[in-house]
Amino acid sequence: MTSIDHAEWASYLLAAADDCSAVTAITKQVGEFSIDDAYAIQAALLELRLGRGDALAGAKLGLTSAAKQEQMGVSEPVYGWVLESSVLDDSGEVDLSGLIHPRCEPEFVFVLGDDLAGPGLTSGDVLDATESVTGGIEVIDSRYEAFSFKLSDVVADNTSAARVAIGSGAIGPRDADLTTVGCVLEVDGEVVATAAGAALLGDPAGCVAMLANHLGKHGQRLQAGWTILAGAPTDAKPLAAGTRVCARYSHLGSVSVRGRAHG
Numbered sequence: 001m002t003s004i005d006h007a008e009w010a011s012y013l014l015a016a017a018d019d020c021s022a023v024t025a026i027t028k029q030v031g032e033f034s035i036d037d038a039y040a041i042q043a044a045l046l047e048l049r050l051g052r053g054d055a056l057a058g059a060k061l062g063l064t065s066a067a068k069q070e071q072m073g074v075s076e077p078v079y080g081w082v083l084e085s086s087v088l089d090d091s092g093e094v095d096l097s098g099l100i101h102p103r104c105e106p107e108f109v110f111v112l113g114d115d116l117a118g119p120g121l122t123s124g125d126v127l128d129a130t131e132s133v134t135g136g137i138e139v140i141d142s143r144y145e146a147f148s149f150k151l152s153d154v155v156a157d158n159t160s161a162a163r164v165a166i167g168s169g170a171i172g173p174r175d176a177d178l179t180t181v182g183c184v185l186e187v188d189g190e191v192v193a194t195a196a197g198a199a200l201l202g203d204p205a206g207c208v209a210m211l212a213n214h215l216g217k218h219g220q221r222l223q224a225g226w227t228i229l230a231g232a233p234t235d236a237k238p239l240a241a242g243t244r245v246c247a248r249y250s251h252l253g254s255v256s257v258r259g260r261a262h263g
């Protein structure tokens with residue numbers, strides 16, 4: 001492992017996003033670096049964004065399904081942050097001029113009614129603290145060339161977070177068995193993937209518990225009112241100008257986004 005400058009690489013990733021220009025993965029330049037260093041870069045990147053006047057809307061998990069882990073060639077979940085600037089309005093329009101190579105994936109979305117502070121939390125604790133659950137679509141947009149990276153790269157890059165659309169079909173956290181809630185992903189009306197909540201490492205609420213427990217190790221907590229993305233049960237699909245992506249959920253309604261041409 002090598003020693004790296006967290007602030008330098010945070011600025012590097014922010015500049016890539018600002019310029020909408022893919023950059024070489026950090027590991028391709030400095031070799032392997034630790035996950036702790038990766039989260040330190042992520043934290044420095046978050047501080048830069050908050051320093052510009054952005055604010056936290058919640059937190060997220062990535063790579064919580066076997067499909068996603070296989071697609072990205074990793075074997076463990078990653079954790080990141082949801083910024084207020086990333087939350088789309090009800091139109092679901094995604095301005096592609098601010099993105100590099102966006103992809104869409106369905107999400108199980110938890111809205112917290114109470115704080116969650118790990119460690120030691122279970123899925124039951126998550127359900128107790130959750131106000132509602134709904135469906136969503138996350139637009140991910142790795143800042144790395146060819147959407148190619150190692151685990152530490154994607155952690156540093158805030159787990160490829162870019163945009164998120166939140167559906168309106170909210171239910172109570174115990175109104176349905178979240179492990180059996182089905183999801184159908186459509187691109188321009190064609191079904192491209194199907195999955196159920198159990199694809200998220202067996203239980204979407206369990207994934208949120210993993211996130212809270214991870215943050216608890218660093219003295220942080222998930223806060224009441226935050227939106228928490230538990231992860232994508234399917235792999236991601238490209239979003240192009242004019243493309244409409246729709247995620248339909250049993251019990252949770254549907255949510256869609258549409259790519260808008262540059263400019």
